[in-house]
Amino acid sequence: MxxxxxxxxxxxxxxxxxxxxxxxxxxxxxxxxxxxxxxxxxxxxxxxxxxxxxxxxxxxxxxxxxxxxxxxxxxxxxxxxxxxxxxxxxxxxxxxxxxxxxxxxxxxxxxxxxxxxxxxxxxxxxxxxxxxxxxxxxxxxxxxxxxxxxxxxDYRTDQVIGDVDLLSKGYQKVEGQFWDNIKECETFNRGEDTYHQLKSEKILNPYANQYVIDEKNDFVGKVTEHFKDEVELLDIGYDRLMNQQAWGITPKNIYQGMAINALLDPKVDLVILTGPAGCGKTLLAVAAALELVIENKQYDKIIVTRNTPDIAENIGFLPGTEEEKMMPWLASVTDTLEVLHKNDNCSASSVKYIMDKANIQFKSVNFMRGRSIQNSFVLLDECQNLTASQLKTIITRCGEGTKIVCSGNLAQIDSNYLTPVTSGLTYIVERFKDFEGSANIYLNGVMRSRLAEFAEEHL
Missing domain, CATH: 3.40.50.1010 (5'-nuclease)
Structure with missing residues (x-):
C-alpha cells in the first residue's frame, strides 16, 4: 500500500x-x-x-x-x-x-x-x-x-449491527394465519410435546429458541432445529403459553408469555430480556427465580446484581455490608418482591421470609470477577450500561447448573461512551442468538400503568 x-x-x-x-x-x-x-x-x-x-x-x-x-x-x-x-x-x-x-x-x-x-x-x-x-x-x-x-x-469496530432497529427481538411474526400456504409439514411427537418439521421459506433466518407467532394468535412455536432449507418447531400453543404461571404471575400479553416460557425452560442457560420501562422485565425474572428456587428447587440461591454508576466512589460512603450498600441500587428488585406479596397479611414479613428462604444475595458487579457461581439463578439488571467485555466477565463466572438473566432497556443508557448499537446488551443479543442454550425476548408493550405507557410513547 x-x-x-x-x-x-x-x-x-x-x-x-x-x-x-x-x-x-x-x-x-x-x-x-x-x-x-x-x-x-x-x-x-x-x-x-x-x-x-x-x-x-x-x-x-x-x-x-x-x-x-x-x-x-x-x-x-x-x-x-x-x-x-x-x-x-x-x-x-x-x-x-x-x-x-x-x-x-x-x-x-x-x-x-x-x-x-x-x-x-x-x-x-x-x-x-x-x-x-x-x-x-x-x-x-x-x-x-x-x-x-x-x-x-466513532469507534465502530465492535458494533455487531448498524442500527438498533435491526436487533433480533427473539421472535418473528408471520402474516395472517401460520398454516396458510404451508404445503408440506411433517408432525411428530417426543413424549408429550408436538413438533413440526417444514420448509423454512416462510420463516426467515431462523435461529435456536426463536419464537414464531402469527397475527391471529392461533399459533405459537419455538425453533428447536434449523437446517439449510428446513426448520423444526416445537408447537407450544397460544392457550398453553398464556396459562403459564411463575410465582402466581401469569402473562398479560404474548410477549410476556414467551419470556416466562424461556425463563422456566431448563434447557436455556441464558435469557436476555429487553424492552421499554414497565414492560415487566424485572417482575417476570424475579417471579421465575422464586418459582425455580423455592417451588422447583432447581437452584440453590438467587444472586442479584446490576451496574451501578460511579460505584467505586459512591458505594464506599454507604453504611453497612456489601449487600446493605447495594440495596439502594437494587430497589427495583425489592419493590418487585413487595408487589409479588402485596396481598399477604403482612407483606413486609413475607418479603423477609422469602428472601431468606430463596437465599437471595445482592452483589456488586465489581466483585464478580474471579468468582465461579454454581447452581444459582443470576439476575443481572440494567445491562444496557455495561460494555461487551464487562458482560463477558460476568457471564463467564457462571458454572454448572447456573441460569443467568440479563435485562435492560436500550433507551436508558447512562454511560458516556455507550450507544444502543455499542452497548454490551446489544452485543450479547446478537452473539448468542445462534447458541442453543440461550433465548432473547423483546417485551413489547408497557404493562406498569396507563401513565407509564403514555409517558413511554410521548416523552
Whole structure:
C-alpha cells in the first residue's frame, strides 16, 4: 500500500477505555497515539473504577508494541505485531503538547483540545493522506469538525449491527394465519410435546429458541432445529403459553408469555430480556427465580446484581455490608418482591421470609470477577450500561447448573461512551442468538400503568 493510501487514525483516550485492544483493529493503516492520551491513561489506571483495568490493559499493549523501539522509531512508527502476526499497520506516539510547531485552534488547557490540535496539524502535514480522529465523545467530534478537521469517526469496530432497529427481538411474526400456504409439514411427537418439521421459506433466518407467532394468535412455536432449507418447531400453543404461571404471575400479553416460557425452560442457560420501562422485565425474572428456587428447587440461591454508576466512589460512603450498600441500587428488585406479596397479611414479613428462604444475595458487579457461581439463578439488571467485555466477565463466572438473566432497556443508557448499537446488551443479543442454550425476548408493550405507557410513547 502506498503512503498516500495509508490512513492515519488518531485514537482518543475513550476509545482505548472502551476497547483496550483497539490498537489492533486498523489493519494496514497508521495508528497515532497522542502523548495526551498516555497521560490520561496514566491518571486513570490507579483509580478504583472498573475503567482502570481497561486503562492498564491498553498501557500494557502499548508497552509490548514499543518495548524494543528506539525514541526515533516510537515517533516515526513501529509495525503492529499482534500475537506474532504482522498486521501491516504502523503505530506511533505523537508529542502533541509543548510543541511550538502545532498551529493551535483551541487553548491547550483541555486534553481534548490538545488532541484536536494535533489532529489538525497532522491533517496539514500528512496531506494528501487521510487523517481521521477516532473518538467516542460526541461533543469532541462536533468540536473537531467545527475546527476544520475533515474526518472524524466513532469507534465502530465492535458494533455487531448498524442500527438498533435491526436487533433480533427473539421472535418473528408471520402474516395472517401460520398454516396458510404451508404445503408440506411433517408432525411428530417426543413424549408429550408436538413438533413440526417444514420448509423454512416462510420463516426467515431462523435461529435456536426463536419464537414464531402469527397475527391471529392461533399459533405459537419455538425453533428447536434449523437446517439449510428446513426448520423444526416445537408447537407450544397460544392457550398453553398464556396459562403459564411463575410465582402466581401469569402473562398479560404474548410477549410476556414467551419470556416466562424461556425463563422456566431448563434447557436455556441464558435469557436476555429487553424492552421499554414497565414492560415487566424485572417482575417476570424475579417471579421465575422464586418459582425455580423455592417451588422447583432447581437452584440453590438467587444472586442479584446490576451496574451501578460511579460505584467505586459512591458505594464506599454507604453504611453497612456489601449487600446493605447495594440495596439502594437494587430497589427495583425489592419493590418487585413487595408487589409479588402485596396481598399477604403482612407483606413486609413475607418479603423477609422469602428472601431468606430463596437465599437471595445482592452483589456488586465489581466483585464478580474471579468468582465461579454454581447452581444459582443470576439476575443481572440494567445491562444496557455495561460494555461487551464487562458482560463477558460476568457471564463467564457462571458454572454448572447456573441460569443467568440479563435485562435492560436500550433507551436508558447512562454511560458516556455507550450507544444502543455499542452497548454490551446489544452485543450479547446478537452473539448468542445462534447458541442453543440461550433465548432473547423483546417485551413489547408497557404493562406498569396507563401513565407509564403514555409517558413511554410521548416523552
Amino acid at each position: 502506498t503512503d498516500i493510501a495509508r490512513k492515519f487514525y488518531i485514537l482518543d483516550t475513550n476509545v482505548l477505555l472502551h476497547e483496550p485492544l483497539a490498537l489492533y483493529s486498523f489493519q494496514e493503516h497508521n495508528v497515532v497515539i497522542p502523548m495526551t492520551v498516555l497521560e490520561e491513561l496514566d491518571r486513570i489506571k490507579d483509580r478504583q473504577k472498573d475503567v482502570s483495568r481497561d486503562a492498564r490493559v491498553a498501557i500494557r499493549s502499548l508497552e509490548q508494541l514499543f518495548q524494543d523501539a528506539t525514541t526515533e522509531q516510537i515517533s516515526q512508527g513501529v509495525e503492529i505485531d499482534h500475537k506474532g502476526v504482522q498486521l501491516g499497520g504502523v503505530i506511533s506516539i505523537f508529542a502533541d503538547h509543548h510543541a511550538s510547531f502545532i498551529q493551535e485552534s483551541f487553548s491547550e488547557d483541555e486534553p481534548d483540545n490538545r488532541i484536536i490540535n494535533a489532529a489538525l496539524y497532522l491533517q496539514k502535514s500528512k496531506a494528501p493522506a487521510k487523517v481521521i480522529l477516532v473518538t467516542k465523545d460526541i461533543n469532541m467530534r462536533l468540536k473537531a469538525k467545527g475546527a476544520g478537521l475533515k474526518f472524524v469517526e
